[in-house]
Amino acid sequence: xxxxxxxxxxxxxxxPLSGSPFAAASVLQGQPPRPIxxxxxxxxxxxxxRDEMGGLLIKDGRIEAVSSDLYAPEGLSFDYTRIDxxxxxxxxxxxxxxxxxxxxxxxxxxxxxxxxxxxxxxxVTTIILMPDTDPVIxxxxxxxxxxxxxxxxxxxxxxxxxxxxQGLAGEQMSEMALLKDAGAIAFTEGRKSIANARxxxxxxxxxxTIDGLIAHFAEDADLAGGGLMNEGELATRLGLTGIPAxxxxxxxxxxxxxxxxxxxxxxxxxxxxxxSLVALAKAKDRGLPVSCAVTPHHLALNxxxxxTYRTFAKTKAPLRSExxxxxxxxxxRSGLIDVVASHHDPRGPEEKRLPYAEAAFxxxxxxxxxxxxxxxxxxxxxxxxxxxxxxxxxxxxLLGLDSGRLKIGAPADLxxxxxxxxxxxxxxxxxxKSKNSPFDRRHMQGRAVMTLVGGRVVYDFARDEAxxxxxxxxxxxxxxxxxxx
Amino acid sequence: xxxxxxxxAYRFRDLLGIQGLQVWEIxxxxxxxxxxxxxxxxxxxxxxxxxxxxxxxxxxxxxxxTQASFELAGKRLGxxxxxxxxxxxxxxxxxxxxxxxxTLNAMHPDLLVVRHSCSGAVELLAxxxxxxxxxxxxxxxxxPTQALLDAxxxxxxxxxxxxxxxxxxxxxxxSRVARSNIYLLNTVGCGVRLIAPPTLLPPHVxxxxxxxxHRMEEGLEGCDVVMMLRLQNERMDGSFIPSTREYFHLYxxxxxxxxxxxxxxxxxxxxxxxxxxxxxxxxxxxxxxxxIAEQVEMGVAVRMAVLDTLAQRRPSPERDEENExxxxxxxx
Numbered sequence: 170x171x172x173x174x175x176x177x178x179x180x181x182x183x184x185p186l187s188g189s190p191f192a193a194a195s196v197l198q199g200q201p202p203r204p205i206x207x208x209x210x211x212x213x214x215x216x217x218x219r220d221e222m223g224g225l226l227i228k229d230g231r232i233e234a235v236s237s238d239l240y241a242p243e244g245l246s247f248d249y250t251r252i253d254x255x256x257x258x259x260x261x262x263x264x265x266x267x268x269x270x271x272x273x274x275x276x277x278x279x280x281x282x283x284x285x286x287x288x289x290x291x292x293v294t295t296i297i298l299m300p301d302t303d304p305v306i307x308x309x310x311x312x313x314x315x316x317x318x319x320x321x322x323x324x325x326x327x328x329x330x331x332x333x334x335q336g337l338a339g340e341q342m343s344e345m346a347l348l349k350d351a352g353a354i355a356f357t358e359g360r361k362s363i364a365n366a367r368x369x370x371x372x373x374x375x376x377x378t379i380d381g382l383i384a385h386f387a388e389d390a391d392l393a394g395g396g397l398m399n400e401g402e403l404a405t406r407l408g409l410t411g412i413p414a415x416x417x418x419x420x421x422x423x424x425x426x427x428x429x430x431x432x433x434x435x436x437x438x439x440x441x442x443x444x445s446l447v448a449l450a451k452a453k454d455r456g457l458p459v460s461c462a463v464t465p466h467h468l469a470l471n472x473x474x475x476x477t478y479r480t481f482a483k484t485k486a487p488l489r490s491e492x493x494x495x496x497x498x499x500x501x502r503s504g505l506i507d508v509v510a511s512h513h514d515p516r517g518p519e520e521k522r523l524p525y526a527e528a529a530f531x532x533x534x535x536x537x538x539x540x541x542x543x544x545x546x547x548x549x550x551x552x553x554x555x556x557x558x559x560x561x562x563x564x565x566x567l568l569g570l571d572s573g574r575l576k577i578g579a580p581a582d583l584x585x586x587x588x589x590x591x592x593x594x595x596x597x598x599x600x601x602k603s604k605n606s607p608f609d610r611r612h613m614q615g616r617a618v619m620t621l622v623g624g625r626v627v628y629d630f631a632r633d634e635a636x637x638x639x640x641x642x643x644x645x646x647x648x649x650x651x652x653x654x
Numbered sequence: 655x656x657x658x659x660x661x662x663a664y665r666f667r668d669l670l671g672i673q674g675l676q677v678w679e680i681x682x683x684x685x686x687x688x689x690x691x692x693x694x695x696x697x698x699x700x701x702x703x704x705x706x707x708x709x710x711x712x713x714x715x716x717x718x719x720t721q722a723s724f725e726l727a728g729k730r731l732g733x734x735x736x737x738x739x740x741x742x743x744x745x746x747x748x749x750x751x752x753x754x755x756x757t758l759n760a761m762h763p764d765l766l767v768v769r770h771s772c773s774g775a776v777e778l779l780a781x782x783x784x785x786x787x788x789x790x791x792x793x794x795x796x797x798p799t800q801a802l803l804d805a806x807x808x809x810x811x812x813x814x815x816x817x818x819x820x821x822x823x824x825x826x827x828x829s830r831v832a833r834s835n836i837y838l839l840n841t842v843g844c845g846v847r848l849i850a851p852p853t854l855l856p857p858h859v860x861x862x863x864x865x866x867x868h869r870m871e872e873g874l875e876g877c878d879v880v881m882m883l884r885l886q887n888e889r890m891d892g893s894f895i896p897s898t899r900e901y902f903h904l905y906x907x908x909x910x911x912x913x914x915x916x917x918x919x920x921x922x923x924x925x926x927x928x929x930x931x932x933x934x935x936x937x938x939x940x941x942x943x944x945x946i947a948e949q950v951e952m953g954v955a956v957r958m959a960v961l962d963t964l965a966q967r968r969p970s971p972e973r974d975e976e977n978e979x980x981x982x983x984x985x986x
Contacts (some may be wrong), residue, residue: 400857401857401858402857402858402861404856404857405856405857405858405859405861405862406673406862407773407774407795408773408774408792408793408794408795408796408830408833409773409774409793409794410794411857413857477774477777478773478774478777478778519750522750522752523750523751523752524751524770524772524773524774524775524778525772525773525774525775525778526771526772526773526774526775526793527772
């Protein structure tokens with residue numbers, strides 16, 4: 170693995186690297202990368218509100234300088250590589266707060282390495298990993314395993330969440346203090362939901378002692394049981410059992426009442442309905458330590474996208490109606506929703522190429538997270554800095570990470586973004602092992618063109634041969650009638 | 655009566671559901687079925703329109719009457735019929751639906767009749783084969799031939815379809831028969847009422863164009879047809895009703911409740927019946943009101959009509975041109 174460390178380019182040579190940009194080596198190992206000076210970039214730092222043309226200097230893998238005056242760095246005493254931003258956006262690399270991979274236990278669906286390559290292509294520099302793997306990450310030794318695997322094989326940062334209950338059985342609390350010491354960044358049940366209110370209460374109380382954050386997916390198993398899509402007229406027409414919105418909001422209301430009782434920190438991992446938004450607004454008004462996230466597919470799609478039983482649109486929680494989608498957009502714009510997280514959930518054809526009722530829930534999302542957000546900016550639902558806020562400083566603050574900001578001294582985890590670049594999303598060209606995306610053939614505008622972690626380039630769009638070979642079905646902005654097989 | 659030769663212009667390769675069919679297609683199929691009712695009552699029932707064709711019955715869900723009905727229909731038209739009963743349980747997963755479809759398709763069937771427990775499964779399969787596919791029931795979605803045979807039964811007994819008031823009673827929630835009937839009866843101009851406890855009605859069911867009642871006595875007022883559905887115990891995994899005794903008390907059809915309907919109202923049931931649960935034996939066996947046996951007879955004729963229509967669909971440049979103009983493209 171270590172012989173894949175990218176070689177520094179010769180003096181004065183234009184970027185990118187002579188080695189493969191998709192190095193599987195640790196981003197933290199080896200020699201410090203060559204300094205880089207970005208000039209002619211639109212600097213966007215949602216943490217400070219900075220939005221101005223300028224430049225940024227990276228040295229020893231960290232942000233050395235950020236300034237509107239950094240157009241042409243003169244008199245630097247060291248060799249550096251200069252990248253002309255061509256007026257594109259330079260922002261902190263994205264932090265995707267909810268990513269499921271298949272390591273350990275289901276490596277055929279997604280490894281940490283493949284998830285990291287997918288993340289890098291999507292401008293994501295930190296993956297927050299879910300613990301519902303096989304085995305479940307409920308022990309310090311397993312947190313350590315993830316950390317080592319990520320260090321050895323992933324090209325972006327991986328921060329694991331640990332299981333809230335042992336074995337994700339929803340009964341016995343996990344060893345939160347030991348897990349945190351081993352590197353767990355927060356606690357969650359992954360795609361499962363805690364049914365027992367007493368367990369959630371105790372967990373919130375206990376987590377307070379270690380200032381731990383509990384991230385929860387809210388779903389009442391009995392109300393949702395057997396449900397396959399949003400309960401409503403469309404479900405009736407399709408002959409599919411529905412999941413009513415109240416299956417989510419009833420648990421949200423329960424959890425928020427417990428937060429009120431205990432004062433523990435709580436993050437709702439996805440909000441999808443009005444009733445939940447109302448409960449969250451009330452809780453925030455009372456100053457409770459709560460936050461919430463929404464998925465890109467809930468912002469961009471609605472239940473009609475299930476159309477003729479498309480299993481790639483089968484998600485937990487389900488896609489809702491159009492008026493709810495618009496409410497979620499408004500809540501995102503207003504700040505009621507704090508974070509956008511992809512809920513990347515890789516599923517192979519053996520789980521999706523089935524009748525709708527038998528197919529698994531879930532979609533991948535690492536590579537569509539940023540383009541979907543940029544699309545919302547294009548359609549003027551939110552402005553660019555707000556959009557980037559939800560995937561940089563907002564998750565960073567909740568999780569206590571020092572990334573997500575253009576701060577001097579912080580690790581240089583950055584995304585160079587072209588917000589206008591048009592392309593047709595092609596799920597077959599995704600870097601993740603699983604291709605279950607509902608956005609196949611969607612016309613998108615805007616994406617990351619270069620991603621850096623610790624000052625090292627981990628993704629370079631100009632060198633992404635797979636995408637460019639796709640030719641007319643990809644990146645010239647022309648849509649072709651059929652995508653390559 | 656529509657000219658049945660118009661059915662050569664039937665727009666689709668498959669019959670996946672009533673949704674999407676136009677009035678003339680529905681009535682045309684009923685008219686063609688009339689011919690087969692006559693044929694089936696003769697001594698020599700065999701026709702030859704499907705001679706040399708292969709019909710495969712692919713039933714992922716068990717069925718006696720529907721499979722037998724399709725088998726007879728195919729044989730009476732001269733087809734070679736094969737029955738495949740695929741056992742699917744959560745324990746034996748075995749071959750996936752799509753793999754089964756691809757395997758069968760390689761054997762060049764001309765007609766596939768498919769029943770599956772998942773809504774949308776038949777459409778999924780139809781996309782993977784080259785032959786005509788008939789939906790014999792998919793989950794809670796559609797059962798088009800049932801709706802057609804019900805309509806034929808009504809039309810023959812009452813002389814018309816348009817303007818009839820039809821009550822569908824019972825477990826609507828899990829019923830594909832109810833849905834297909836709702837779509838068909840609305841298309842041909844009937845008034846449809848649903849009578850069921852709220853727990854057995856699909857959410858937002860009024861949007862399908864029906865009136866909803868929770869009491870039989872109210873709902874049956876002035877109805878020409880009373881269609882009773884079976885309580886689908888095998889599809890129920892929760893508590894929808896407290897007991898079958900209470901269900902029969904409120905929603906079971908007996909003489910007393912039937913008296914609220916129009917005199918001479920027809921009593922129908924897709925079968926098989928749970929006697930004493932949704933329908934009283936006395937009513938079910940009364941030849942003056944019950945047409946349940948006749949439905950079975952109409953079933954074979956309707957299925958012959960469907961098989962015949964789909965098999966006789968010839969490629970037609972004129973039809974494709976017309977479809978291009980009307981619908982913006984060729985239809986499968």
